[in-house]
Every structure is written in C-alpha cells, then in structure tokens.
Amino acid sequence: MSIRIGILGYGNLGRGVEYAAEACEDMELAAVFTRRDPSALSIRRKDVPVVSVNEIDKWKDKIDVLILCGGSATDLPVQTPKYAESFNVIDSFDTHAKIPEHFAAVDAAAKKGGKVAIISVGWDPGLFSLNRVYANAILPKGKDYTFWGRGVSQGHSDAIRRIEGVKNAKQYTVPVEAALEAVRAGKNPSLTTREKHTRECFVVAEDGADKARIEREIKTMPNYFADYDTTVHFIDEKEFNEKHSGLAHGGFVIRTGATGENGAHNHVIEFSLKLDSNPEFTASVLIAYARAAHRLAAEGQKGAKTVLDIPPAYLSPKTGEELRASLV
C-alpha cells in the first residue's frame, strides 16, 4: 500500500512536495490542508482534495505522514508540536539557534501522541548537517567550512524591497572562489565574513527614484550587507522577470583534517549542491524523510528525531538486500 502523504501549507514548498510525492511510486498524495478558504485554493493535482485545516482531525486515519510546509519564523514553532500529537510529521524548521528548543517541544508532543516527528529536514539544516557530523566523526582533528550559493536569499531580497523607491529586488549570495580554493587546498584559512561570501543585488527602481541613495542604503544596511562586499545592479522590470525569477541555490560543506604521524597526511571531504529550485529540492528531501518516518512509526518508534537519528537505508524504497546488491 502506498504511503499516504498530507501537505499543510501550499506555497513554494508545498507545491514542491506535490511534485516530489508524484515522483515516488510508493507515495500517494492524500490531501492538501490550508488555512485559507479551500474553495479559493487551486492546486495542480485536480484529483487531490483541498481541505480546511480546521477539518484536519477527521483525517487522522487517512494520512500516514503530514508534511508541514510553513515558515520557521511563526508557523512551525506552533504547528509542528500541535500536529505531532495526532500525525507523524516532517518539518523543515531552519532557525539553527532554536533547534534544541523546537526539538524539545515536538518531542514531548510526539511522545504524548505516540507519533514520529522528524524536524529540520532539508539541505541546511539537513543534508549539510549530515555531512558535518560524518566528517567530524571521521576526522576529529580538522576544521569545518560552509559556503552558501550561488543562490537567492529570500530574506536579503525582502530587506532590499523594504527600501523606499525599490519596486522589486533579488539578492544572490555568492561564495568567494579564492576562499573555496584555499580551503580545498588544505590551507586551513581563517576567513572573515567578508572573505567568504559576496552579495550581488538586482534592483528595479521606481520611476524617478534616487538610485545613488538606494545603493547606499543597501550597502550600509547592518547585518544584511554592511559586512560584505556588495554590488548593486539597477535593471528594468523586463530583464528582472526574464533573468531573476528563479529560486536557484546551493552550497558547499567542506571539512579538512589530518591523520598519521604528526598529522602528516591531509584529507578533504567535500559535499556540494547546485540546485535550480531550492523549494523543489527541499521538498524532495522532505519526501524521502517521510518514507523514513513511516517506517519508524511502523516499528513502533515515538518522539522527535533529526536527520542524524535516521539510518540512511530508511530513506530508500529499496530493501536492505536490494541496496546491498546495488548501491553499497
């Protein structure tokens, strides 16, 4: 029988989960839950019911895993503990500093309800976390580096759009190639914020707006831009829509470390992603972990987990025998 998936929240991520579930033969999208009026929400799959989240309790026995596609700022801190009592859930909570607190709240709820909840699933946190843990365990004497990009930062794009005279904007985070190369060469550089990433902004200004002022406001914005080498390009709306409507992203997790006599031998472990669509890729990771949650629940496990707690084989639709014969 297929794994019955529910989606809560139909933004970019929810739409990505709709595609990702469809790509898996062992999955079936059972329902999309929304806080909006369901009759006002049109989803791609016309054969899948759209249901008000107020009705979600009626679906307890019809959903194997509920995928929470809300935001980390205000949605997930409330939703994940709330729904983990009644459903096996997956979320992509990505506020790194608050993960311990979120884990504790979700763990209590999931244990109370006898359900499995896997939190902070995606690529960072998620696949990048996995790679940090593997690499640290293997090379205890070493140094970690994470680079993000080239990719769109939604938060930075939003910050630019709040400036007076800005009609639209997109910000790309760009890793500094020379820094990446120094890390890969095993030089163990100590890198400042400015040395690791640059920020590239594409801005559509309102007619008659003072571009020099906009550029100055961007480049001096504390936290977001002041600590970085930032370039600002003013473009027209046509070019913006043609070239900057995507949500590409990616990044690099690198650990360098030494082994042997006086650390004579150096090693570089590198994991990288180059993604045309951040939300669709994140959704694909969520669906793989939904499969794992379903298996853990079938085994009778309960409580909150992160990607670090899940055996890799649980993500695959293949059996242990099939994996050992083909992918080990």
Added chain:
Amino acid sequence: MSIRIGILGYGNLGRGVEYAAEACEDMELAAVFTRRDPSALSIRRKDVPVVSVNEIDKWKDKIDVLILCGGSATDLPVQTPKYAESFNVIDSFDTHAKIPEHFAAVDAAAKKGGKVAIISVGWDPGLFSLNRVYANAILPKGKDYTFWGRGVSQGHSDAIRRIEGVKNAKQYTVPVEAALEAVRAGKNPSLTTREKHTRECFVVAEDGADKARIEREIKTMPNYFADYDTTVHFIDEKEFNEKHSGLAHGGFVIRTGATGENGAHNHVIEFSLKLDSNPEFTASVLIAYARAAHRLAAEGQKGAKTVLDIPPAYLSPKTGEELRASLV
C-alpha cells in the same frame, strides 16, 4: 570508560587504525593481534601488547570492538564470520559483487554469538555508498556517476610489476576533467570506460630492459589497461622513491536529477574526497563505525550491518543534545 579497540592485522590499514584510535579521546587501543610471531612484530605504540591471533579467545572480555585489517580477497571472507561470533567486529570488505554473500555469512555468525558486525566500511564501499543512497532517495529521477582518483591503484601497480624487466611501478587512476565537467553541468552524458578515467604509470625498468616492449605490454594488458588511454613514464629509482611513494587517493560521487513540471529544474548532488593517505583515511572511517558498533551492542542489537543501517549520530562521540546544538 574508553572503548577498547583490538586490531587484527598490522599492515598499512592496521597502522592507520592505530593512529585513528589515538586521535579519539573515547578510544583505547587494547591489543594488536597478528598471525606472525608476535615477538617479530614491532608496532608504533610500545605500551600496547602484540598478541598471537591464536590467543585471541582470551581477549573476549577485554576488547569492545575488533577491527579486521586484512584483505578482501582471502582474509576477510574467512576472518569476519569467524571472529563475529565472539567479538563486535568492523571490516572494510570491498569486493562489491560479493557483499551480499559476505553479509549473509557474517550475519549468521554475529547473530549466533549475539554480536554486532559492520561490514564494508571505508570510502568505497562506505562513504560513497551512503552518498549514492541518500542522493537516489532524494532524486528518484536522475543518474549516478562515480569517478575515482587521482590516486594510486595497488592492483594496477602490482600488475605492472609482474611484467618482465620492471623493477618497480606505480599506477595512478585519473578522472577525465571534461567528463566530470559535463556531469556537473547536468548534461547526463553516457560515458564509456575510456571517457571517464585515464591511467598514468611510472615505471622503473631493470638495467638494459626493453622499454618499448614494457610499454606495449602495459598498454595492451586486458581488463587493466587496454580499455583506457594509458601513459607510461620511465623514471629512475631515486625519482620514484621521492615522488611516488605515497598512497594518495580520492574520488567523486555525483547524482544529477530533475524535479518539477516536466523535470524543468535540474539539481547536482556531489560528494568528493581528496586523500593524502588512502589507508589512514579508511582507518579513520573504521574507527568512527567502531564507536557505532559499540553503541549498537550496548543497546542489545545483534547481526551484520552496513553503513546504510547506522544512524549518523552513532558515529559521533557527542550526545544528541550536543549535536543538535552545534552541528545540525
């Protein structure tokens, strides 16, 4: 209390495990077991006993995890099932085609003895297997590529040394940069053996040997070289010892796949290793999985496992709380 490690077999890999255990604060090297006369084997750590393998049964209660450092051709198929009955064991069995058979034999023995055995640990099989499974689960519609090198192939070096007139030889497997770039660019190329790797040979010839014949014999050797673009460099013994005494290796596992409407969005997941010392790095992976075996055994688990069955957190000396606060 420290995890008490035993090493069976003191070649390059065993010496690597000796270093790797020393780099871990929660590990203690308890003994090195050898098939040789123990009095004839000198190990680096003078405070660690060297014991004849014939006496190994006396150490059943003094070793938490025994690391088997023999070869895959003849040692491990016998040793791993044999010792898995009395010890928690780790091996680096790397004959991919025989993994299912080896797993079955080790699983039966480990279950009989109530022990945990993790087989085929290292980087390929091992870390590369992990990355293949993660990437396949996340991008079900896609294509896998593995490239090895630049690095020393022991088997190919041995094959050259068996040619008449060859005093010493080392063979490097080199990935073709253009093929790597085509894969990374998401072009999904179909690559022949010749298009993926080249082979570079450094040969010290005996005095008066016919170099043209040696080069011809290398380049036409079936299976080993005939299907590759092979270059042969004759060098003198001094240069050989100075420049080609290392055991560097590495490689790349890449999966490219598509998501979304008609697969409109492409993604590249890449994992790579650049290793100064293949045996020391492999040993570091073995030690991390020894930690996992110790934990699994403490939980009462039994039987054979591969890296695919082990939650990543089990490799780390940190607690779940520490990992969630620092590395997720």
